[in-house]
Amino acid sequence: xxxNRKIAYIELTTGxxxxxxxxxxVRNMFLGGRGLDMYLMYNHIKPGVDPLGSDNVAFVSAGxxxxxxxxxxxxTHIGGKSPLTGFVGSANMGGFFAPELRxxxxxxxxxxxxxxxxxxxxxQNNEIExxxxxxxxxxxxxxxxxxxxxxxxxxxxxILTIGPAGExxxxxxxxxxxxxxxxGRSGMGALLGSKNLKAIAVRGTxxxxxxxxxxxxxxxxxxxxxxTSAKVSQTQGxxxxxxxxxxxxxxxxxxxxxxxxxxLEDADEVEAEAIDKVAVGMAGCFGCQVHCRSKYVIPEGxxxxxxxxxxxxxxxxxxxxxxxxxxxxxxxxxxHLVNIYGLDTLETGSLISWVMELxxxxxxxxxxxxxxxxxxxxxxxVIEMIHRxxxxxxxxxxxxxxxxxxxxxxxxDSIKYLVHVKGMSNLHSDERPTPGLALGIATASRGSxxxxxxxxxxxxxxxxxxxxxxxxxxxxxxxxxTSDYRDYEGxxxxxxxxxxxxxxxxxxxICKFHTVFLGASLPSFEEWSKLLYYNTGLExxxxxxxxxxxxxxxxxxxxxxxxxxxxxxxxxxxxxFDEPTSVGIPGVxxxxxxxxxxxxxxxxxxEHHGWDEQGVPRLETLQRLGIENEPSHIL
Amino acid sequence: MNEETTAESVAxxxxxGAFRCLNCFERVSVPTGAKTHKCPHCSFEWRLSxxxxxxxxxRGPVWEANRQLAEENLSKKQKGVN
Numbered sequence: 187x188x189x190n191r192k193i194a195y196i197e198l199t200t201g202x203x204x205x206x207x208x209x210x211x212v213r214n215m216f217l218g219g220r221g222l223d224m225y226l227m228y229n230h231i232k233p234g235v236d237p238l239g240s241d242n243v244a245f246v247s248a249g250x251x252x253x254x255x256x257x258x259x260x261x262t263h264i265g266g267k268s269p270l271t272g273f274v275g276s277a278n279m280g281g282f283f284a285p286e287l288r289x290x291x292x293x294x295x296x297x298x299x300x301x302x303x304x305x306x307x308x309x310q311n312n313e314i315e316x317x318x319x320x321x322x323x324x325x326x327x328x329x330x331x332x333x334x335x336x337x338x339x340x341x342x343x344x345i346l347t348i349g350p351a352g353e354x355x356x357x358x359x360x361x362x363x364x365x366x367x368x369x370g371r372s373g374m375g376a377l378l379g380s381k382n383l384k385a386i387a388v389r390g391t392x393x394x395x396x397x398x399x400x401x402x403x404x405x406x407x408x409x410x411x412x413x414t415s416a417k418v419s420q421t422q423g424x425x426x427x428x429x430x431x432x433x434x435x436x437x438x439x440x441x442x443x444x445x446x447x448x449x450l451e452d453a454d455e456v457e458a459e460a461i462d463k464v465a466v467g468m469a470g471c472f473g474c475q476v477h478c479r480s481k482y483v484i485p486e487g488x489x490x491x492x493x494x495x496x497x498x499x500x501x502x503x504x505x506x507x508x509x510x511x512x513x514x515x516x517x518x519x520x521x522h523l524v525n526i527y528g529l530d531t532l533e534t535g536s537l538i539s540w541v542m543e544l545x546x547x548x549x550x551x552x553x554x555x556x557x558x559x560x561x562x563x564x565x566x567x568v569i570e571m572i573h574r575x576x577x578x579x580x581x582x583x584x585x586x587x588x589x590x591x592x593x594x595x596x597x598x599d600s601i602k603y604l605v606h607v608k609g610m611s612n613l614h615s616d617e618r619p620t621p622g623l624a625l626g627i628a629t630a631s632r633g634s635x636x637x638x639x640x641x642x643x644x645x646x647x648x649x650x651x652x653x654x655x656x657x658x659x660x661x662x663x664x665x666x667x668t669s670d671y672r673d674y675e676g677x678x679x680x681x682x683x684x685x686x687x688x689x690x691x692x693x694x695x696i697c698k699f700h701t702v703f704l705g706a707s708l709p710s711f712e713e714w715s716k717l718l719y720y721n722t723g724l725e726x727x728x729x730x731x732x733x734x735x736x737x738x739x740x741x742x743x744x745x746x747x748x749x750x751x752x753x754x755x756x757x758x759x760x761x762x763f764d765e766p767t768s769v770g771i772p773g774v775x776x777x778x779x780x781x782x783x784x785x786x787x788x789x790x791x792x793e794h795h796g797w798d799e800q801g802v803p804r805l806e807t808l809q810r811l812g813i814e815n816e817p818s819h820i821l
Numbered sequence: 822m823n824e825e826t827t828a829e830s831v832a833x834x835x836x837x838g839a840f841r842c843l844n845c846f847e848r849v850s851v852p853t854g855a856k857t858h859k860c861p862h863c864s865f866e867w868r869l870s871x872x873x874x875x876x877x878x879x880r881g882p883v884w885e886a887n888r889q890l891a892e893e894n895l896s897k898k899q900k901g902v903n
Contacts (some may be wrong), residue, residue, distance in 0.1 A: 293844050410830060417876065424872055436867075436881050437843050459870045459880050647846040652831055659827045669846075709831035721828060771844045771865070771887070772894040 188394050189723040191293035193226075194314055196307065198381055199240065199299030203314050205364025208293060209713060212820060213724060214734075214814065218293055219249030220276060221738035222692035223265040228741050229817040230343050233748050237269040237373075237567060238299035238355060238380040246287075246386065248345070248694015253285030253472070254395055254721040255406040257413055258697035260284060262346065262363065262473035269357045269373040270533075271609040271633045272757075275377060277361065278637075279346075283388065286344040297381065306347075306385040308338065311392055319384040320696075324355060326526035327362045329779045336754035345384035346622055348375040349528025351385035351576045355379050357588040363637040366495040367471070369611065370530040372632050373588070390696065397723030401475060405720050408788035409709055414475050420706035422478040423468065427499035428458035433645060434615060436769015440507045441616040442544040443562045445576060445605045446534075448616040448767040448774065455514045456506040461497065464514065468725070472699065484518045497521035502709065503614020504535020506710070509542055519569060527576035536611035537585045537592065538571045540604055549598045589759050607634035608755050618767050619774040620644065623676030625787045629681065629741040629756045632816035637698065639685035643706050644671045646777075654683040656702060660711045660728035672773065674783045675784055678707045690714065690735035737811040739805050740795075744816065753801045756788055758777035843867070844887075845873040851877050865890055 195204045208222070216222040223245040235241040245265035252259050261283040265353070268275030291312040300302050304319040310401065322330050327349040335343050345363060352359035352375030358373030360368045369375075378384075390537045396402045397539040413419050421429045434459075438449040454460065464485055470477035484492045497505070497517050503522040505511060522532045545560035548721040552559075556574075558581075574582025584592045590609040605612045610633025617624035622644045623636075630638035643656075653667040657680060666676035684702070691701050694714060699707050709717075711728035718731070726734070730765050746755075762779045769775065789799065796807030808814040838852045842902045845863035852858075853874050866883040 242868055412832070415832065420871055420876070421878065429878070432870075432879050432881060433843060436879055450890075454868075454881060647841060649834070652834060655827050655831060702828070707828045707835070710826070710828055712826040713828065770891070771899070772891050773844070775891070775895060 193294040198301040216251040217693035224741040229661035235265045244297040247282035252695035253288040258474040260698040266377045269376040270373040275372040279369040281363040299381040309388040328611040351527045352379035356586040358530040402720035426460040438774045444539040449769045495520040508539035516565040585622040619777040
């Protein structure tokens with residue numbers, strides 16, 4: 187059965203390990219992956235714990251479709267209280283780990299306590315062993331995986347690991363797998379580091395028995411055709427996510443020199459086509475036909491000849507737009523460094539560009555930077571700052587604490603120039619001309635976030651009827667829709683819909699690029715209902731899946747509120763309202779976000795959720811979703 | 822299993838051999854293999870790349886041409902000229 191994978195509770199302080207089955211009742215409530223992790227987080231993490239203390243709990247999971255025939259059912263979710271924000275910590279990555287975890291008999295790992303010395307977990311066909319990791323502590327992400335595979339004598343072992351950044355408790359350290367697959371955002375690497383947990387190695391050879399294999403095979407073929415025939419998938423398969431740059435930077439929708447400009451002009455060398463020229467091929471995750479990950483060898487400089495994978499769109503922003511750099515080699519080197527250190531590329535690049543602006547404004551001096559010339563465009567300085575953050579040296583040590591703590595430490599007017607929400611830095615996108623996208627980052631549960639609720643297709647100027655078709659399923663919607671990304675009307679529903687869609691896809695464990703994120707014609711609730719039925723036997727309508735996603739998102743909201751979140755946290759920094767955009771196409775120039783209109787959008791967004799004006803879920807909402815008695819401690 | 826889903830109906834609206842201008846958002850047909858193309862509707866000029874012979878995409882702006890057009894456009898706007 188596809189639903190017979192277990193949950194394992196691993197107590198690192200004592201070494202105790204317990205396993206339990208996951209009741210179908212719970213599956214019908216949360217499916218798996220991020221959804222069930224949110225239930226577990228709310229039930230197992232005590233209110234107010236120190237995110238880096240032994241009372242915090244780490245959650246690792248596969249989605250309910252993980253490792254099945256469903257396309258790109260590769261995603262691993264990592265959860266816990268965020269060391270970066272103090273709110274929901276949640277990160278998601280592709281690769282091959284989650285399917286292997288399921289083949290080894292487990293869907294969810296609940297990791298408690300703290301090991302006395304560095305350890306790693308070795309999971310093989312229903313068995314879990316805690317092993318010494320002193321010899322790999324300090325090793326990079328790539329080295330760690332090689333050593334463990336060598337040690338255990340199996341090249342097919344899949345490993346998730348932290349790098350030196352996680353060990354050093356950099357509050358935005360990633361959990362990584364493979365060469366570059368990253369569970370980024372919210373500092374889950376620091377959480378594992380705080381537990382002295384270096385890595386989890388897994389090998390499984392236990393088949394997942396599909397409920398209706400013939401029908402599953404046939405239907406999956408149909409869905410694969412749907413995915414591969416989409417223009418966005420074809421583009422992504424050739425150029426990876428950097429293709430997005432062709433739309434965003436071209437119009438003037440990226441932030442440059444921290445937040446001072448909204449277009450990186452004359453930077454042809456960092457475009458997707460330039461990356462494609464140095465790529466030596468494309469790689470994919472488990473079960474994916476798109477293959478959106480470039481493979482490359484750094485062509486020149488100190489790192490010439492080094493192999494890595496990526497860079498993603500986020501790295502174009504982090505290592506070109508935000509710090510005002512224009513060389514492809516710089517992107518490739520920086521991407522490599524964050525991969526081996528296990529750093530969040532987005533957060534790292536944003537923080538470095540922030541201190542570059544502080545340096546430009548004289549808030550930071552050469553004395554503060556340890557003599558480093560932090561002028562925008564200085565690529566050597568950017569590279570040096572990555573090392574210093576990962577190793578917690580000098581100014582890097584301050585930045586390793588994350589945006590808000592760093593601003594407090596630096597003082598003066600530094601916080602005025604910080605671009606964040608809930609203590610998490612923004613992607614390099616500039617949302618001043620795009621109110622829908624601005625609402626998404628303002629309200630996202632884990633902080634400023636383009637992956638939680640972004641209505642990315644808002645940028646495509648799709649016909650109203652197309653938008654109406656998409657956004658009226660599986661819940662009827664007869665409110666406004668507009669094709670213009672500069673409008674405010676109807677965007678609250680779009681954000682709510684996308685948020686629910688992304689939560690659902692994370693419960694299923696399939697890739698966000700295979701749903702209505704970057705492409706309008708990709709699978710959604712209707713397809714998932716059938717995929718679930720044929721693969722697992724779960725009989726859930728599109729509306730049932732929507733409701734599960736809503737339920738899971740409300741658990742995140744409850745978690746955040748319990749940790750002190752208020753309506754004031756669902757907001758943007760003043761720069762969005764006070765500093766107009768200055769370059770790009772005429773339609774995006776002179777744009778700011780209107781405070782009153784944003785407030786109204788947030789009201790409407792809360793209303794769609796069934797939350798009160800303070801953003802607190804109403805009792806009737808919790809009752810409708812069956813979570814009014816949480817925490818229930820079923821698992 | 823054979824019922825058409827929303828996504829499948831949306832897919833029927835795909836166009837080939839054209840791109841959407843990123844200034845005026847009109848669909849623009851373009852000769853196969855063209856490296857740059859000026860939008861016939863708004864005159865903005867784009868550098869193109871081709872994923873296949875019928876699949877052009879905008880790689881980026883023709884920087885100087887579009888900067889000039891944007892400045893002219895804004896200047897007219899400030900003077901109240903449509």
